[in-house]
Amino acid sequence: MSTKAERTTAYIIETVAPIFNKHGYVGTSMSDLTEATGLTKGALYGNFENKEALALKAFERNSTLLLEKIDDLLGVSGTALDKLFSLTNFYRNYHEFTLDIGGCPVLNVGVDAQHNNALLAAAAKETVKIIEGKIALVLENGVNNNELRLPVTPLQFAKQLYTMVQGAISMATVTGDRKYLLNTIAYLEQLIKKEIGR
Amino acid sequence: MSTKAERTTAYIIETVAPIFNKHGYVGTSMSDLTEATGLTKGALYGNFENKEALALKAFERNSTLLLEKIDDLLGVSGTALDKLFSLTNFYRNYHEFTLDIGGCPVLNVGVDAQHNNALLAAAAKETVKIIEGKIALVLENGVNNNELRLPVTPLQFAKQLYTMVQGAISMATVTGDRKYLLNTIAYLEQLIKKEIGR
DNA sequence: AAAAATATATACCATACAGTATATAGATTT
């Protein structure tokens, strides 16, 4: 069984992750976190070296949650197209997923941390790279199995797909209008069907 | 001629706008601004009611700069397609434009202010709406003049175009890689040529 | 140029900030 400290650490991260994601690194104060957790500074600083270390763990937990979800989605049995549609279907309702974690971690942290925290900015960038890699792998297998043909390299196509998705996420975030996701996903599904299916 | 105060106000906004855009509302302190301007708090608070009013003016100046640029681009003589390519050509090198103002104001403020400042968040949202409207108008004229045909309404198509552009801006911002813009614009230009030109 | 009006600098306020030293409570081991 886990120790008390381990459970407390996990509890802190879980509670704190959406707050950092919503309000950003500088926008989140340690007292915001004592308030949300019901713990004191002693407990927070006993489990994490400082605010930055805590923010990083918070991002990592959100990122991991997203990456694991994507693994699940792309891991469904079937063709590469099945896997891609599994992914687009997820992003169509992405706001439901991000509700718990306080928004899209890649977008929020990637933008917020850009000029405020180099470590977090690098972490967000890394998450992008991993997601692109996962999609590219599916595409590559699809090409190898003759399930689809691509006009560019798998990684390049993965980047373009993810860019469009991230555009919809950005617009939906800035305007508060889910339709951007609905319409973009509809467009992407058409594109996948007509352009790369065979 | 303008009064001293008017010139000082303009100077403050100009100096402060990129700082707010880069570091966000909470990430920017009044002493950051006294340092950057070489002025004192007395001067800043003499010209602006408070930090929020200053941040709003700063965003508005960045937003106005962008909107005026877009007006110029869409105002070029020629067909609707000429105007659209004028716009895509601008976004291909968008980073040059945003260098002076500290990044994309729509993205940075839209994301940063989401949970930190309702006024700024609303202003970013409004800027999105205006940009979409400008593009939609060009598309509508193009349809009326029989220069192009659209699969959806002009506003809907404008939203989809701008979503893809914003996706590229997001990705370029988060990763620091301009290629997202280059590739997305290349894709969009193809799409405009093949799908809506006639 | 003197007077009036305005703009900026200085000095200050209360509060919030990240972080720490230490005391106390709680969990583990013996």
Added chain:
DNA sequence: AAATCTATATACTGTATGGTATATATTTTT
């Protein structure tokens, strides 16, 4: 259960924060 070890609470730093009152420059008007 006692002793030991570990985790959390309390109380406290020093500094930075947004904001203000007032004094001093600097314009602008007369």
